Amino acid sequence: MIIVLKPDTPQDRMEKIKKKMVSLGCETYEFQGENHKIIGLMGDTSKIDASIIQGNRSVEKVIYVQEPYKKANRLFHPENSIIQVGHKAIGGEEIALIAGPCSVENQEQVLSIAKQVKRAGGGFLRGGAFKPRTSPYSFQGMGEEGLELLKKARESTGLPIVSELMSPRWIEKFIEDVDIIQIGARNMQNFDLLKEVGRTRKPVLLKRGLAATLEEFLMSAEYILAEGNPNVILCERGIRTFEGYTRSTLDLSAVPILKKMSHLPVIVDPSHATGLWWLVEPMAKAAIAAGADGLIIEVHNDPANAKCDGQQSIKPERLTPLIDSLRAIAKIDNRRL
Amino acid sequence: MIIVLKPDTPQDRMEKIKKKMVSLGCETYEFQGENHKIIGLMGDTSKIDASIIQGNRSVEKVIYVQEPYKKANRLFHPENSIIQVGHKAIGGEEIALIAGPCSVENQEQVLSIAKQVKRAGGGFLRGGAFKPRTSPYSFQGMGEEGLELLKKARESTGLPIVSELMSPRWIEKFIEDVDIIQIGARNMQNFDLLKEVGRTRKPVLLKRGLAATLEEFLMSAEYILAEGNPNVILCERGIRTFEGYTRSTLDLSAVPILKKMSHLPVIVDPSHATGLWWLVEPMAKAAIAAGADGLIIEVHNDPANAKCDGQQSIKPERLTPLIDSLRAIAKIDNRRL
C-alpha cells in the first residue's frame, strides 16, 4: 500500500500518519516524489482498510499494490482449486456443462429437459425455483415445490442440481436439497447471504454482479472463503454497459484474468449475459476457447411458452451439436467435456 | 406494448401470437411496417412479462410503450407523495436534511454529532449500525449495540433516525427502533428484503443500485408498494461508470426525471456518490438546485480517525454554512429548509 500526501503536508502530520500505520502492524518507508511526499507500507496490508487513512485531509490518495483478497489469491495458493460435487468435479481437466430451464415450471418439463441434458452429455442440471425478477408482477418461481421437482429429476438422471438461493430463510433447505447453491448477480454483495453460505461446506456458484469489478467479485468470494467454505465457483455472466443490444456485455477477458488472480474455477453463463438464444452458441464456444472451466446454459423445450426468459433459452436438440463443437475446442487445450 | 415480428413471419404464427396476447387480457392491433409486421397491444400491459413473448422465435423485439410500474407511476397518482416520519414529513415544501456518521462508533461520537446536526438545522440523524463492506476484513459495524446508541441520540435530540437494514433477520428490531429503514444500493434488487419492508408501514429510504436504470429503480420501489407499504423515499447515490476519479457518478438528471415519472420523494446522497468530502458541498447545492426533496450527508467529527469512509465525511462545523447556502437555493424555488 502506498500513501501519497498532499504537496504541502507538514512533517509532523506525516509522522503522525506513519505512526498510525506502524500501530496497524506495518513498516513504513518514505520518499519524496516530484511534488508529493510518499509513504510506502511493508507487511501484510490486505486487512488494512484504505478508508481509515483516506479520511486524513493530508492524504491525496492511497494506492493498493497488494490485492486486498487473500484466500482467493493465487499468489498464496498456486494450484487450481478443484471443487468436488458428488462424483463430479469442477475446475479440473474436465469442463463442466450445466444446463436446464430458467425456471422449473412442472414435473414433465423439468424431467424431460433433464433427460435431454443428460443424453447430450451435460453434467449438471440447473433450474430456478426461487426467481429474482425485476417486476413484482412477473412469475416468481415455484419455490419449495420447484426444489422437489428438481430432486426428482436428479433421482431419475443422476445429474447434480444447481439452484439459486435468494434469502437466508431457505438456507437449511438448500443445503439439504441442492448440490450447488447459486448466488445470483443481484446478490453478489448481499454480504449477509454470503456469510450464510460461507458457514456451510456446500459448493457455491457465485455470479458476478452487473456493476462489479473483478476485484470486488473476488472480495465477495473472499467473504465465503473467510467463513471457512473453500468450495466457490466463479461465474462470469456479463456486466452492464452502454450497449443495449445485449442484456449485458459478456466480459470474456474476465476468464483468463480471474484464473490468473485466483485459484478458483471460472465458468461462464452466455444465456443471461447476452439474453438472446442465438448468441448462446458462439459465446459458449468463445468461453471455452478463452479457457473457461465450464458453462451454465439455459435450455427449454418450448421457449415460446416458457414462463421466463424464453428468448435466451436454446432448444434441447441444439445441445448435442453444441457440445460436439465445445468438445473439439476443449481438446485443443487438452481438456475434456 | 408493441410486438415487432421478423420479416418472414407466416400469417398463422402471427395469429397464434395475437391469440396468446388476447388470452392475457389485451386487445391487439396489427399493422405492416416497411419490412416488419407489427402487433400493437391495448389494455393493461403493465403486468405482462415481455419475456414470455420474446421467447417466440418469430418475435424480433418487444417494445414497451407503457411504463411497467403502476403504483409508483405519477400518471395514476398525479400529486406528490408526502411521507410522514413522526412529526416530520419528506416530499413536501420542506427539504429534508439527513446527516450523521457513516458508522456508529461509540456513544460520545454519535451523540456529539447528533447535537451538531440538530444545532445546524438538520432534520434527521443517519448512522450505520450494520455496514455493507466490500471486504470481509473491514469493520462491519456495531450491530444491535449501534442501534441502541442511535436511539439514545434520538432521545437526546429529538431527531428521527435512519439506519440501514441488510438482512430480514433484523426486521423486527428495525421496525421497533428506527424511524426510516434504509435499503442500501447493493440490496436494491434483494427482492426478498424488499418484500419484507413492503409488509411493514415504516418509511423506507431506497437507494438506487450502482447498475440500476431509473426504470429498474422504480420497479424495486414497486416491490415495496405492491406489498402495501406506500412510504417509499427514493435516493439517488451515483451510478457506476468508467470515470474513476469519483467513487461513482452522481446522476443528478435522475432527480427531475424520477419526479416526473413518479410521485415519490427523491433525495440525494452526495457523500457516497462522490466518495470525496470536498465534493459534498457543491453536489449538495446542485442537488437542491435540481429539485431534490432532501439530502443525506455523512458528517464526522474526526474524519482522520473514522472507522469508515472518513474521506467522504464533512466536519460538523461545515454544516451550518452549507445549510445556509442550501436554504438560499431552496428559497428560489419557494421551498424551505
Add this chain to the structure above:
Amino acid sequence: MIIVLKPDTPQDRMEKIKKKMVSLGCETYEFQGENHKIIGLMGDTSKIDASIIQGNRSVEKVIYVQEPYKKANRLFHPENSIIQVGHKAIGGEEIALIAGPCSVENQEQVLSIAKQVKRAGGGFLRGGAFKPRTSPYSFQGMGEEGLELLKKARESTGLPIVSELMSPRWIEKFIEDVDIIQIGARNMQNFDLLKEVGRTRKPVLLKRGLAATLEEFLMSAEYILAEGNPNVILCERGIRTFEGYTRSTLDLSAVPILKKMSHLPVIVDPSHATGLWWLVEPMAKAAIAAGADGLIIEVHNDPANAKCDGQQSIKPERLTPLIDSLRAIAKIDNRRL
C-alpha cells in the same frame, strides 16, 4: 418508426403530426394504447431523422422499428461482403491474420517483424506511422518516413500493409502507399474523415469507437458506404466500461451480432482491447470461436523497449503456436487460416 404521443394530445395536434409524416413520404397508421395514442409509420423511414419529430412537445417518444442503416444492412444484401485486398480477401472462408508492431520504429525492426509474421503464416502487416496518443508528450509516430519503411517491408515479404490515417491531409499518400486504410477508434465519428475515405475505393478497416453502440458503429460504416466505397471491414476493439483491469472491455458478442445485422466482414483486435499481452492469445482464440473473420494483433520483437504499447505486444515467436491453435478452432467451423 413508431411515434408515441403524450396522453393528453388533442386530436388536431395529432393530425398535424400525421400530415408532416405523410409529407416526408410515409403512410401513417394510428392506434390507441392504454394511455397513449400511437402513430405507426410505413414506408422507407431509414432516412427520416427522429430528432425532427421529437422536438414536437406532444411527442412522448419515437421508437425505431427499422434499423437506420441501409447499405450496411444484411436485410438488403443477404450474402457476405468479401473485400479484395490485392491477391487476398477478407470476409470469405479464409480468416485474415493481420500482425505487426504498434508503431514503426526503424527499418530493421519492421522488416524483421514482417518476415516473422510471414513465416508464421500471417497474411497482412500492420504498423503505425501516424500515432494517436493520449498525451502530446508521447511519441507521435515516424509519419511519412514510417510509411516508406512499411512499403519496403511489403516489397520484401509481399504482405499487404495496413496503417492508420488520422487526417484528411494525408489521404492522397495513403491511397498510394497502403493496402488497407485504418480509421482508429477515436476517429470513428470523425465524419469528415469518413467521407474522405468513402470517396476512394480503398479497403477501409473501421474500428469501433470506445463509446459506440453497434448501431452507431454501423452508421459510421454507412457514411463510407454512402459515399460509394463498399470496401469496409469492421473491427471490434473493446468498449469503455467501469472495469479497469483491462484497457477496455472486449465485446465479443459484437462479432455474431454485427454479422447478423450486416454483410460486412468483422475482425477483432485483442491487443488494444485488453492492453495486456498475456490476454491476446486467449482472446484471439475466443474471437475466432465466436466467428470473427480475422484478427489484428500487435507483435514486437523487443516489447521492453518498444516505443509504445509494449505491454500489449506479443513476441514474434509466439505467433506460430498461436496460429496453430487458431487454425484448429477455425477448422471446426470449416474455415481456413
Add this chain to the structure above:
Amino acid sequence: MIIVLKPDTPQDRMEKIKKKMVSLGCETYEFQGENHKIIGLMGDTSKIDASIIQGNRSVEKVIYVQEPYKKANRLFHPENSIIQVGHKAIGGEEIALIAGPCSVENQEQVLSIAKQVKRAGGGFLRGGAFKPRTSPYSFQGMGEEGLELLKKARESTGLPIVSELMSPRWIEKFIEDVDIIQIGARNMQNFDLLKEVGRTRKPVLLKRGLAATLEEFLMSAEYILAEGNPNVILCERGIRTFEGYTRSTLDLSAVPILKKMSHLPVIVDPSHATGLWWLVEPMAKAAIAAGADGLIIEVHNDPANAKCDGQQSIKPERLTPLIDSLRAIAKIDNRRL
C-alpha cells in the same frame, strides 16, 4: 511514478529497469513491499510515457502519482485562467451564458433567436454551421453559408459567436469568422484538429468526449496548450453510461473536480447532455450551483420544426425566467450573470 515489479523479478532485471529510468532523467528509489519490489521515481515524470516501461515483462504495473498534464495543471498555475473573447471574459466572476440554435437554418431564424438571447441577458450566440450527425442521411448543416448568417447576427446584436469546427480544412475561415471555435465531443481526441487549433490564439471551447475520463479530457486540452494556445474553455456535456433515459449522463461532479485539477474555465452543456428540453432548466441551475463558469444552451423558436435536436431545445421565452433563477443562484456564490 511508481513501478511495481513481479514478485520473482531477479535483481539484475530490476537494476536494468532502474538504469533505464535514470537515463530518462529520473532518480530512482527502491523498496520492498510485502510481495513486490517497488521502484519509486523522482523528478519530472510527466513526459515519461508509462507504456515504454509496461512492456517489460517483469513490470506488474506502473502507477502515476503525478498527473500527466502540465500546462493545464492548477498545481503550476494556481490562479484561474480568464479567457478574453472580445470585450467579454469567461472564467472570471461573471458567468457566461451561451445560447442559440443547434443548427443555423436561415437568416430569419438565427437573427430572431440572437435578438431574444441578447434581450434575455445571454452573452454569446451559438449556432452550428457544420453539424456532426450520426447518420449520413441527416441534415449536415448549412456550411459556409451558415457562418455568414451567424456573422450577420453578430453584427446586429454584438454577441460574440461560437461554432463547431469539424475539419482542419476550414480552420482559416473559422479563425476569421468566429469568436470561439468549438471542438465537439466526437473530436475530443482528433489530435490533428487539436494541434491545428493549438497553433492559433483563438479561444477554443473543448467538449468532453463521451467516453473520456477527466484526465484524458485534460490531456486533450494539453494538446492545445502545448502548441501555444492558452485560451481553452472546458465543457462538460455528459458521458455515456448504461442509463438510456437521457442521451448521456451529465457528470456535474466534473465541474468542481476540473476546477481543482486545472485553472481553465469550465462550462456545462445541459442540452446535449440530457437530450430533453425539460431537463435543461433544472440541470442548468444545478450546474451553476456546482460552480460552473458558464452554460451553453440550445434555444429554438420552433422546436417542433427544428432541423435537428428540437427535443432538447428550449423556447426563447423560457430564457428570461431561467436566467433570473441562474442569477439568484450565482449571487449566493458572489458571482454575476
